[in-house]
Amino acid sequence: MAQVLMKDLNKKYDEVHAVKDVNLHIRDKEFIVLVGPSGCGKSTTLRMVAGLEEITAGEIAIGDRVVNDLPPKDRDIAMVFQNYALYPHMTVYDNMAFGLKMRKFAKPEIQKRVQEAAEILGIQDLLKRKPRQLSGGQRQRVAVGRAIVRHPQVFLFDEPLSNLDAKLRVQMRVELKRLHERLETTAIYVTHDQVEAMTLGDRVVVMKDGWIQQVGEPLELYTKPTNRFVAGFIGSPAMNFVDVGIQGSDGSLTAQGTGIRLAIPPANAARLGPYKGQRVTLGIRPEDLHIAAGADQAPYVFDAVVDVVEPLGSEILLDVKAGPNSLVARVDPTVRLKVHDGVRLAVNPERLHFFDTTSEKAI
């Protein structure tokens, strides 16, 4: 049972300021995911919690203990590494028992815990094998097993699924989620994969260049990104961005871009009023674009030319050009369109995003 608190956390290497003023309150039993592109500081943050990196400034508390000066072994955490980090010279059993042996647990207790974990993970038959004889998925299961036998206060996952092939990754993702629901241990999970972040996290922390960009529940990040980076990072295919100018009178504002002209819905009008005469970034998610039908109102429709057609079976990704702007639309698989065909697209007016062009903050 433990919450994790990070207060004004900073990490500086000689020339790199890797983690900047991170403040984060991870609740007890919460599954929190740190996500961001490589070099965003997510792994460094995790490693500071583990005690593998020194903290330059700030504080980390696990439970109600500040752990800054505690050696890793005494922090009551268990970590799962991307490359599994299993000892090749030990059997699966010995790998899983290693941490308990080091902590001088009695043999029967070690046996009980390893058996228990092996059953949860379905690896009872592998206990006598060496890691070399296991597949990638099995190895990762053992690595997770090694963490859970310890009954730690916090699980730390450092990109644990990144070495697995796509199919296995999806399968293990579901298993990890199930495991967390069963064990209810606080978990911090680092990944660069936004799909993993969205599916696993109770809350997701998006990081970039050492800064936290946004902390929120997955859907909150998706529907209400606080800035252009989060908007573009979360969601696949990524949100479309169009540079537009805000024009018109207060009653009826329009967003005028090259090749695109859209009315600004009344819901956004108040906030966009001050931007009249200025340029802003318009964001449209691919699923908020569809082929225009009779019901679509004229001010929310624009013309484009099909550039690439990507049929995915359940849907078609339509890469189109509207003037100089490239956009992706997610359309029904029954749509029959060829490259260079003209197409009339409509937007979902309630789901438009606007960002300040300079600060990149959501308007």
Place this chain on the structure above:
Amino acid sequence: MVTAYLLLAPATLLLVTVLAYPVGWEAWISLTDLSPLNDRGAVFVGFRNYVRLLTDAAFWQAAVITVGFATLTTLAKLVLGVAFALLLARPFRGRALVFLAVFLPWAYPASVSVMGWYWTLSPPIPTAYAAFMGHLKGTVDHAIGTGAWSFLAVTLFNIWRGSSFIGVLLLAGINAVPPELFECALLECRSAWRRFWLVTVPLLRPFLALAVFLSLTTAFADLANVWLLTAGRVVFPVIGTQAYWLAIKAGQFGAASALSLMLVPFLLAVLLLLFKAFDPPDEARA
């Protein structure tokens, strides 16, 4: 079928030329009385050379010294080499300089550095230092036996040079191990000593085995350094110097070959023992 053998031919030819032929020739010579001092050709003498060696006290003395020398230097080099490797494995200020200091004894030409050692231990110019070293030599020789000082010098030189090499070899080994394996141990165990024995040593096993093997073979075959460092006044003979004496000074090619070949079973035994350890630890099948 024929093509396969044809394709194998160059490699086979090479092996025969550089390995099988010299070894075979030496084995044959060891069974004869070949000597440049004889006008006639070599005469087959059976195992007489071997029998003579085995009953010769000088051989046994050399054998004991060689084994002692090899064991002692290998142990010392391993301990120092591991220490160097562990020291250099983690980043710290001035690491490049320390690396240079560790690597230099190996990188420096042996013939030059051995002269440096020789002059350090037996200074050529009479100074107070030379007198001191002379006194030290006298004391050591008196306490342990004549030649002890020379033996000590050879041993020190071997350790000095070899631990540098083993340090660099093991550093490469440590760098080849994913850092997570060491980090994971750090999360579970606070005692550096236990981590070393339970994790570092098993992970470095192939590299340690290679280091032991190289150290033993070079110690067994060491002739040049012993010769250079003692200026030919070999009071503590090793197998290498014995064989050199027999072949070059005494002209007894047959006996010298037999002497060299006496080492082979011993080295083969060591190699067989180490052979299993050469496999990376993850190759083992449960």
